[in-house]
Amino acid sequence: MPANEKDQPKRQGKTPYQGKKRCFGHYKCPQCNKNWMSAYSWANMGQECMECRINVFPFLQRPLKKRSRPAVFDKDKSHKKELCDKCKQLGHSCVRIRSP
Template sequence: MADQGNKRCFGEYRCPTCHRTWMSGNSWPNMGQECTKCHINVLAHKQTPLERPDGLDKSDLSKHHPQDLCEKCKQLGRYCGRVRR
């Protein structure tokens, strides 16, 4: 996994127990997300910087970010996508 510092990035996840896969635009280095099936914390197996080439890679604001499954949200006590710099 590439080092992304402490910036939010795009992460790809695969649960080692049930092999469920998912992706998230709210992925953080060394922070996991809980598998909805197995309820274990899973670290991203791949992370890449968030990029917005020509404005085509916009966040889907209608898509819910499950804060109860996100280690960063739990640590902050709020939505992780609005981290102050």
């Protein structure tokens, strides 16, 4: 094992981020190689691939940035609660959750 791998902390959960707040996640389906990003990514929660319908955990997560001006959203790319583990766990859309 190379020295730099040995120095890396071991991941304790299923996702890189282990906090309580929502974050921005990067996903890649291991079955069809489809890539996507979501501003509704959570610790230890995955999202289903729209093509394969398998649960995929993010390979990268980063904090959300505060915007100086309102964001412009593409309504065709709205958060799909039927594909989101957090929404399924809550029984409603996680978009309604306010970060602590």
